[in-house]
Amino acid sequence: KAGQGNITSFFKKQ
């Protein structure tokens, strides 16, 4: 079953 991605794994903390 598909899992939900996390936005912080695409956009890095500044």
Add this chain to the structure above:
Amino acid sequence: MLEARLEQAALLKKVVDAIKELVQECNFDCNDSGIGLQAMDNSHVALVSMFLKSESFSPFRCDRNIALGINLNALQKVLRAAQNEDILTLKAEDAPDVVNLVFENATADRISEYDLKLMDIDQEHLGIPDTDYAAQISMPSSEFQRITRDLSAISESVTIECNKEGVSFACEGDIGKGNIKLRQYTNVDKPAENVEVNMTEPVALTFALKYLGNFCKASGLSEQVRLCLSNEVPLMVEYALANNSYIRFYLAPKIGD
């Protein structure tokens, strides 16, 4: 100090309505180019990025960078006291404890003034990379809202696929499945009804409908919405506002099978 006057309180009321389901507390970052906001939802699946350019206000003055830490539920309570057509002025000192909101009706015979307490919010700021999206879809925001609502009744997630045929929104749930296809459409007399699909390579991504439904709360801000997709990156849903101001939502795709 900050002083920012909006011709219509409706804009700020709608912005708060659009984001308060996703985000409860956030900083309004004020500088000389305008008022911005970036915040993730609690589960870190979605991100909202809003910017109201200084040109959206008249006048606009902000001498120093000021972060207004605001509880959106509290702000909404104060904004309920403003009529949509009221002129709204935001004021704050350089290191403020409160933000001052003034609502004036068009005939200037009623002036309401509120102070909203601010809070210290330690917020992470994410770098959003410039992306050349593989597919960009512009469509009526009401149409996107309807698709999202209709498919939410069937499934928790939707697969948005863009190819030479156009764009499709497909879902599958316990009761069955649904699929909505959109093709390019141009109405010269009513450009708000246009559907425009620009694609450089085919894309198919799956997203949680719950978040898309939240984004659609911004539909009243703009007649058109733009969806930008590339494989394996977050979806961007943009509602463009006057004066190059915008509200953008990013949603991480569902991953794996």
